Amino acid sequence: MIKIAIPTYGSGGLNEVMNRRFGRCDTFTFVTIENNHISEVKSVENHARGESGGVGIQATQIVGNHKANEVIVDFLGPNAADSLNALKIKIYHTPSVELTVKELIDLRLSEKLQLMTSGNVGAHQGMKQGKESRR
């Protein structure tokens, strides 16, 4: 069984587009995979998103507390990367910005996602995109 966390917009869900920001996403959509099939989908609000700092660590705490063992992300800050690594959560990088949770899960199941081990943006980069429109 694997449980994948994906940062999402609004209330999340399989048909929602991935949020480019990890620490400051609205929701995390958790997708459980058993025998190569989706067995459960659950969205959890990211209560850390509005804070001034340390959101990568708190977001990781949410992901960890829901027992996810993988995440799929686009932008990832250094503290989030350190935290995910500390919990030995696998980090996959999305190949495109416009994909839905369902599409990302399909890519993951066909093993078309790249693993990453460190952050790809500096600290506080997520704040700058705070007002970016969603699509």
Add this chain to the structure above:
Amino acid sequence: MKKPKIICVTGGKGGTGKTMVAVNLAIMFKNRGLKVLLIDGDVENPNTYLLLNSKLENKTEVHYFLPKIVEDKCNKCGLCAENCATHALLHIKDSIPIPISTVCSGCKLCYKICPTNAIEADLKVIGWIYTSSAFNIDLLVGELKPSEARSAIIVKALMEKLDKITITEDNKYNVVILDTAPGTHCDVEELISQADLVITVTEPTRFGKLDLIRIIELINLLKKEYKAIVNRSSLLGYKDKFLLDLEENSIDILGDIPLDEDIVRSYCQGIPLMENSRKSDKNGAGYESFNQIFENLMEWGDL
């Protein structure tokens, strides 16, 4: 017990001559027979000792706190992570918290509130404090370790050392001069908050004025008395307009220092302009301006 008068030399903008002013004021107080301690609180670039042609001696380490979790004692309650203001502890239900050292502020709250005393201090060197003396002035210098960010910890350590000196060694100093970093950040705030008088050194440029207004905002927040020194006042013939500008903004002026080759020469020699043993033109523009500033300062500060 008589406490020393503490004068803070700051100014907002970098390169306005804060250190040059601080060093020469220290020399002038010493010339009057007063016992002077000069503290270099520009811990990212301490260079008072260079102007005094001195060396950094008697190195002592400054430490800061990082949490270290003793796994046998930890009951995994997560109280530390819940209360950490910078979220420097990562806690997953029913597991041992993981410190994320890069965001830790060193506040020790986790250490104090842990119900099972499972957090120990993991002390790291963040910089150093040096003491030395030159031209009969005692020097206390702080230096931040390169790559470290939390410079305010060094400034705090300098102020703790000053406290210790004033408490344990009665009347050791009559005057303490604090030289600050440029900017309006915590390091500068800490030093200004300790001062009896604040001198803001500026220059007649747009940058100089803008940063002067910013530092004055900080000084007002801290409810301190200040006066400005305009360095390089003869620059581009802008002096009168600039001084008028300050007056219009109700900024009191302690004096101005014109461009003077003798000041540059003293820099290169490593002997402060106002040092008596230095062979200099006692009628030079720089020399005279410093004497005037000193007189105004004595009057203002009731020294």
